[in-house]
Amino acid sequence: MNAIEVRNLRKSYHGFTLDVSFSVPTGFACGFVGRNGAGKTTTLKCLLGMAIPDGGEISILGKPFSDVSLKADLGVMFEQPYYQEDWTVKDVEKVLRPYYEHWDGEVWRKYLDTFSLPERKKFKDFSRGMKMKLGISAALAHDAKLLLLDEPTGGLDPVVREEIIDTMRDYLLDETKTIFFSTHITSDLEKFADRIIFISDGKIVFDDEKDVLLEKYALVRGNGLDELRLMDRIGGLPQTVVAEAPTLDDIVVYFERGKVG
Amino acid sequence: MTNTDATTTIAVTISLHSGLPAYEQIKEQIKALIMSGGLNAGEMLPSVRGFARDLKVSNITTIRAYSDLENEGLVTTVQGRGCFVNALPGEIVRKQYLDEIAANLTNVAVKGKAAGLTLKELKQKLEEKFNECD
Numbered sequence: 001m002n003a004i005e006v007r008n009l010r011k012s013y014h015g016f017t018l019d020v021s022f023s024v025p026t027g028f029a030c031g032f033v034g035r036n037g038a039g040k041t042t043t044l045k046c047l048l049g050m051a052i053p054d055g056g057e058i059s060i061l062g063k064p065f066s067d068v069s070l071k072a073d074l075g076v077m078f079e080q081p082y083y084q085e086d087w088t089v090k091d092v093e094k095v096l097r098p099y100y101e102h103w104d105g106e107v108w109r110k111y112l113d114t115f116s117l118p119e120r121k122k123f124k125d126f127s128r129g130m131k132m133k134l135g136i137s138a139a140l141a142h143d144a145k146l147l148l149l150d151e152p153t154g155g156l157d158p159v160v161r162e163e164i165i166d167t168m169r170d171y172l173l174d175e176t177k178t179i180f181f182s183t184h185i186t187s188d189l190e191k192f193a194d195r196i197i198f199i200s201d202g203k204i205v206f207d208d209e210k211d212v213l214l215e216k217y218a219l220v221r222g223n224g225l226d227e228l229r230l231m232d233r234i235g236g237l238p239q240t241v242v243a244e245a246p247t248l249d250d251i252v253v254y255f256e257r258g259k260v261g
Numbered sequence: 262m263t264n265t266d267a268t269t270t271i272a273v274t275i276s277l278h279s280g281l282p283a284y285e286q287i288k289e290q291i292k293a294l295i296m297s298g299g300l301n302a303g304e305m306l307p308s309v310r311g312f313a314r315d316l317k318v319s320n321i322t323t324i325r326a327y328s329d330l331e332n333e334g335l336v337t338t339v340q341g342r343g344c345f346v347n348a349l350p351g352e353i354v355r356k357q358y359l360d361e362i363a364a365n366l367t368n369v370a371v372k373g374k375a376a377g378l379t380l381k382e383l384k385q386k387l388e389e390k391f392n393e394c395d
Contacts, residue, residue, distance in 0.1 A: 245280070
């Protein structure tokens with residue numbers, strides 16, 4: 001079963017054209033990678049009905065994206081949650097609880113505790129890391145089946161990133177849960193993504209299991225060569241050429257530069 | 262949720278700088294545990310998801326390691342129950358026994374000589390033990 005199914009999703013504006021097909025399997029974390037302006041946020045917005053596609057089909061958790069009953073099953077976060085400036089965590093719960101049938105106050109308090117979020121502090125005085133943790137706590141408290149996260153660890157220090165990643169790992173202990181997240185931080189992908197979808201200039205460039213991807217290519221340098229090459233095509237190179245295992249960063253950069261032989 | 266499900270913890274450590282892919286490291290270390298008797302036939306491996314969380318690797322990495330072990334005939338996955346260590350295949354067990362015999366015989370030869378026994382006398386003792394075993 002696929003948690004997300006996108007077929008020929010098209011959206012054009014200001015000379016930019018998004019045209020993508022991909023799927024995200026249930027039970028896994030799928031990272032969505034690409035440069036700023038490549039179409040990541042537009043894709044996410046189309047998934048959520050925040051932008052109207054010019055064409056194509058989208059289904060989320062087996063339902064068309066227009067189905068309102070989906071809302072309770074999604075945990076969404078774009079850059080940071082938007083709550084009223086003077087809300088405390090108590091106010092956040094009071095406002096969100098009635099919207100979600102499956103709101104679990106115990107889970108909510110557990111995450112507030114895990115993340116050491118202060119009870120009396122107002123939202124506007126929260127650091128960026130605290131805001132992200134609060135947003136994620138809310139998504140987990142309403143028992144979302146699918147988390148859609150835009151840059152969940154962007155601009156956070158390594159310790160907070162790790163805390164958030166650990167929470168994501170806990171979340172994925174349940175094989176009915178799925179995470180689809182965009183990121184620039186390839187070490188996050190290395191740490192917990194199962195699949196990686198790479199988008200460039202509105203098109204999907206690759207979509208593969210992370211482990212498969214890392215074994216598929218060699219970084220070939222020397223003797224005028226500087227490119228990624230499929231593993232089964234690295235035989236017979238001169239001795240002055242080195243063929244090494246690429247990092248995810250290498251793979252993204254070489255694809256972006258069109259240096260794939 | 263911190264689901265501390267019935268996870269048998271087993272001693273596997275992932276090196277981030279070994280150059281070997283994580284799934285390969287997991288596979289080799291579990292294999293070594295099975296061969297050395299650290300994991301016995303019928304024992305359950307940790308759940309793929311719990312293990313991935315504990316090792317801080319992707320779920321797909323432990324899934325791959327387990328399926329490779331299954332392809333090598335070392336474990337069996339029972340849908341909905343877990344992944345279990347198989348009884349070791351016959352030839353592997355036999356080879357282990359032969360290695361043990363060779364080591365024991367060296368010991369017998371050395372001690373026998375030290376005690377001043379002849380080869381004939383040693384053979385006789387072996388024959389007695391061999392016949393006792395039926």
